[in-house]
Structure formats: structure tokens, C-alpha cells
Amino acid sequence: MNIIGESLGTFLARQTVQAATPLIMAGLGELLAEVTGVINIGIEGLMLMGCIAGYAAAGISGSGGVGLGAAILVGMGTAAVFAGVTVWAAADQIVAGAAVNILAVGASGLAWFFYQNAREAAHRSVSLGRHVGFQSEAIPGLSRIPFFGPMLFDQYMLFYAAIILAVLIWLLLHHTRTGAILRALGDAPEACQAAGISVRTWRTGAVLFAGACAGAAGAYLSIMRTHAFASDMTGGQGFVVLSLVIFGRWTIPGLIAGCLLFGGINSLQQTLQTTRYTSHSTLMHALQYIPFEFFQMLPYVVALLALATLSRSSPGPRYLGQAWRQ
């Protein structure tokens, strides 16, 4: 069958990568922070802050690029609060991360309220203009390759950025002294301190980087893949990122594989939800009687099962979640 001229397989592959992109982007930052020993379960909140900041800044300035920049800055700013509380004041990272999530729900809702009011007062549209925000960008030539072309080379610019970032971080972690320091920060912070490396400063840097990544991932949701904001629009994707970092055993290839798996199942369930009404096959017809919430649940069930079976043998960084007092 065909959807808008593409085969179902090509369509699904492209959707999979689209769904995986924000997870990869936020996951790279979270992975780096966790490698240095800081777990930020507030990633969901950081993404949400990125969503609203990106949307509002793009709406006001009329530029998608400004929106993305604002999302990154707001992500870092929110992460800076988290870093101050956990890395410098040595508060519990899980509690502080939960607080960031709750804070973000309120702060993003408030910002959305003010944005709507300001736009209406100025007699401007609340929704983004036609050309504000990003469109997918096909790379000439490469995007014409059957199947892989649309999947890998007809994506939003954040996907290309995420892949370049993934390669750079991998090189950094495994082939530079900085990488040795980053890995040692989560494994033996005392070794870093003995080498004259400030554990707190470095961890703060990693947390800020994770905030920037999460902010960008949030902007992807509100000004790239869709051009809309809705309260709580991240819908738990930040928590999925947390589990995917564990699923990937703190490795970048593992993380990306997990993101693609999750994105794939998510796209599949969305496609099933719509095609079951248009298809003529008996199986698809039968699926109509299943409530759509069941399909929405599927990716999370798969994520839980994968975590339960795979994460056992992987302890992660030794000092993950532990404050460094010195």
C-alpha cells in the first residue's frame, strides 16, 4: 500500500528516524552527564522548557533559528539550576530532578499563558507563521537513494546535527584526554581530583551540555516535527531517554539503537492507529476494536521489557547519582 506516494516501509523508516531524533539528541547529553556521575531525571522538564522557549522565541522573532537558540539557552539555564543544587549544594539528584520536572510543567504552562496573552494583545496570531520553524531538509542526491534516502537524508536539520554530535562525542570519550577525564569523573572522581581536575566544574559542564541537548530536543518537538505547542507535549519522552541511556549501557551506539527501536515501535503504533480504518485487510479491520490507548502504551511496554532483560548485567558508572563533596 502507498501513503503519499511512498511505500509503507519507506514511510515507516522515515517516521522512525523522525521519532528517534529528539531521543538521540537528548540522550547524548544525558549519557555524557551520566558518564560523569550525574543523573538528571529532570530531562523531561528540560525538554518541555525547550519546547515552549523554542516555540515562543520563534513566534516572536519569526525565525526558527532564534527559536532553536532560545531553546538551547533555556535548557542550559534550567540545567544550571539543577547543577547548582546537585553538584554544588550536593542535594540528592533524583529529588532535584523530580523537582525540575514539576517546575517545568508549571513554568512552561505559565510561559505559554503569557505568550498567548501577549500575542493576542498585539493582535498577532498565536500559531507560528507559515515559514517560521523548520522544514525537513533533503540532501540533494543522497535523499534519492531508495528506502535509505528518505530515511537518513530527508530529515530535519537536528537529526544531522545529532548524528555529527554522536560521532564527535564518541571520539571525545574514547580518543581524547578529555574523554578519559569525563569517564573517570563517574568512575573514580578521587583520581580526577588527585590530577588537579575540579570534579564539580567538569560535572557542571556536562550537566549544562545535557541541558543544551535537551533544550534542542524540545525545540525539535515544537518547531521542527510539528509547529505547535501543547502543555505537557513531551509526553514522557524525557523519561524514555533516561531508560534508553541505561538500555544502551551508556554507549553511544547502544543509545542510538535503543532510540531507533523505540522510535520504530512508536511509528508503527501510530501507523496502525490510522491505517486500521483505511485498510481492507481483515486483520487491520479487527484492530479497530482495540482502543487506541493500547497502541500508545506499546512502546513503553517494550521499553520496560527491554530494560528488565538487558540492564541487569550493566552497573553503569560507579559514582552515578552520588554527590562529590570536597
Added chain:
Amino acid sequence: MLSIENVSKAFGGVQALNNVSLAVAPGSVQGILGENGAGKTTLMNILFGLIRPDRGQIRLNGQAVVVRSPRVAQRLGIGMVHQHFKLSPALSVTDNLALAVGRNFVLLHRAAFRDRIAALARSLHWAVDPDSVVGQLNVGQQQRVEIIKALLGGGKILILDEPTAVLTPQEVDELIPAVRSLARTGITVIFISHKLSEVNRMCDRIAVLRRGELVFAGPMGELSAEDIAQRMLGAPSALSSLGASSASPGLVRLHLSRVCCTLPGTRKYKPLLNNIELSVRAGEIVGIAGVEGNGQTTLIDVIMGSLPISSGVITLDGSDLSHLANFRRARQFACIPEDRQGQGLVLSLSLTANLMLRSYRNPEFTRLGLRHVTAWRAQATKLVRSFDIRCAGVEVPIQFLSGGNQQKALIARELYGNPPVILAINPTRGLDIGATAFVLQQLTAARQRGAAVLLIHSDLDELLAISDRVMVMYAGQLLPTKWPVVDRAAIGRMMMGITPQAA
């Protein structure tokens, strides 16, 4: 030439160092001997820039230097290998060294680093693989990585802070020529220890500290071992006065039969404990020697019920223990755990509370179901006096006591009320000679009272001094020995897994 001139340092009212002067020649191995608290560590911390002296100065090649921080020390060529290694177990040797002594952040120059490490290791005749992951090296090898780290950082003067405390006898035997070969390349080594025999084998010159004062400095061999010990202690050594019991042991108290333990969910790994046969009778000390990590901690854990056994039977006085949860077993045994600060004591609680942790439920210590404050204080005071625990008061949090006094408190609590079965693992770790002798005396006294004692200890000399029977733990197996018929060296070989049948 490194010279320390008239250095003094006081902490609070305590004079940690009093007018100490010492000159160390380049390329020599200088031993610094002294009991815990004699001032060895303070002196070294001053050299390494961790502490500033109140008075006195340090000269390097005739020039006065101010060692403001470890950074400055490193720049001056002073390196220190701490007892607790500052290495990242997840990283390779190369990455660890790059982390510590590298300069740039972007390029690792792994190949160049690997070559430098390999060249240095070769010149010292050490087998160090730059690509191996540090967490997979044994303690002796990790120590060498630490030494290489200090040398690669430009170290010309190397301070080794009780390097043998973490090593097996065989690893100590390997460290000694390794340090000698360092000295031959012109490196000055300062070796801190409270073990006379090691200093004797390693050093050119020794300095003896006692209560912050330098009581002897001179070439090795000028004083006899007894003289040195006497100067360190101010009293003759007590280890020799201990001995195996003459009394014949009584009934079997603790018995392990065909006990196996496999970590849950890891069937593919070899078992932690493999077919353990062990019995401990009343009135005897059964010693278990072994290199750490061969299952000793697991053995205590399965007896105490912290880990489940996968097969076999553990009985106490003939009755099966397997149905008893570990908090119930804790009442059956006195246990001196390996990690006294983590498992044995609650550091933030007072000395009194720590002393009462086992017996707080006894009727004599409760009133209306609440704690009987005066009875607690009286009991704590009694134990403090009879076990000679030095403290500023019984209500002081136990974390402010020295390591030796913490251990005395732990032993006072566990041995109070004459427990019939005592489990002890490395009970003298980190203690000075006086406190060590005290702990060993308490164990032999408990045996005299008819207690069954299982002593797991990594210090072979102490183990052999007081055990009636000795077994060796290797790779989760318990191997019997014919001690005292066989010699120490044979047991040492068994600990390394060499010719287990020969002993």
C-alpha cells in the same frame, strides 16, 4: 639531596611533629618507621604540600622550598603513592596516566603515552601492559601503575605511604626488588611502614619516629631489629608472647558441609564458594589465609546469612542455620567485619551507642521498653576502661576516635558477654603494633574461655602466630594445611594457587 630541617607541627593541643630533621640522599631508599600516630603521615603530608609546617623548612638541593600544595610538590619532583590508589578502574593504564599527567585536552597521543609507559616499565623490569584495564589488575600491579604515574609526572623523590599494607606476601616480595631498581635509576624513595621486616629488606637508611619525635636516624643495620622495635614502641614487641593454645579443643560448634555459593543470576561465572568443608570447635582458632578476593568475604557473608548458599549445610551446635534470617544469626555470632567503618560501626553515633548495638535489648539495659540511660553510660564506661579505648568521652561520635580505638570499641562490643562463636576478618588492618597485639590477645583470651574462633586474615604472620589450625582460601576453595608442620613459604605458595597439594 632532600633535607627536612627542624620541622614542627601541632594539631590542636597535640604535637604531631616536634623539631624533626632528616636528610635523604638521592638514589637511596629511606625507611620511615613508627607506630600509627607517630607522625609519619604528617611528615609526608608536609613534604607533599598537603600540610604546612608550623616551624622549620624543607631544602631541595640546598635551596629552601615552600611546598604550598601537591601541585607545587609535583613541580618540584616530589611524587606520592597513597595507600588508597587514585586510579579509575574503568579506564586503561594509558588513559589513567594520560588523565593524570597529560597536558592537552583534545588529543590523547595514546601511542606516545603507551611508548613512554612501556619504556619506563622496561627500564624497571616491571611487567605492565599499558592497554590493560586498571580494574582488572591486581593490587600489586595497580600500585606499580601509581608509581609509574608519579615518575611520568617528573617525580625524582617518591613517597610510598605504607605500600605493603594492601599487598600479599608474594606481592611484597616483588615490590622490594622493584623499589631497589627504582633507586638504582637515581630515584629517591621514601618508604613509610610500621613493619620492621619490610623496612629491613628494602631500605638503605631508616628513621624512627615516636610520638612526633625523631628517635633514630641512620644506616640500616646499625641497630638490631629488637632495638628498632624498642625505639618505635618504647616497649618490647608483644606478638611473640602470643601462641597457639595448649588446651585441647572441645565440641564442634560451627560446621560447614559441602557449601557452595554462586552469585544469583550469574550462573556462567565460577562459584564464589566451592564445596567448602569447615568445622570450628570450641576452644580453637581456625585461621584462614589467602589473598583477598578469593572468597573470604563471601564465606563470612554466607555464615552470617547476608548471601544465600546454593547448596550444602551450615550448622551451629548441630542445628541447621539455613532457616534463620541474617538478623537472627547476628545474635548467634560475634562478628568483627572487614570494613569496620561501613559494617561494624555507625560513625555518626556516639561511642556509647556503638558499644550498645548488640546488647541494647538486654533487660538490664532497658527501662519500660526504652533505653536505660544510666545503665548504658555505666556499661560504656566499663568497656572503655577494660578495653583501654582512648576517647574524649563516651558520648563523642565514634568517627572522632582514631582507627585503633574504633577497632577496640568494635571488639569490646562484639566480645562482651563471652560469645561462643567469633568470626573475624582482617581484625588488625590499619592498626599499629600496640593495637594489633591487643586485638590478637583478645582473640586468644576468647579462645581460652572456650570460644570457637574463625579468623580470616591477610596478615600471614599474625595469622600463624595465634591459629591452632590454618587453611588457605584460593579461588573459592578451602585447602587444608598441615600447619605447624609445613613452613610459611609453603602456605604462601598455596595462597598463590601454586602446588596446593604440596602443603
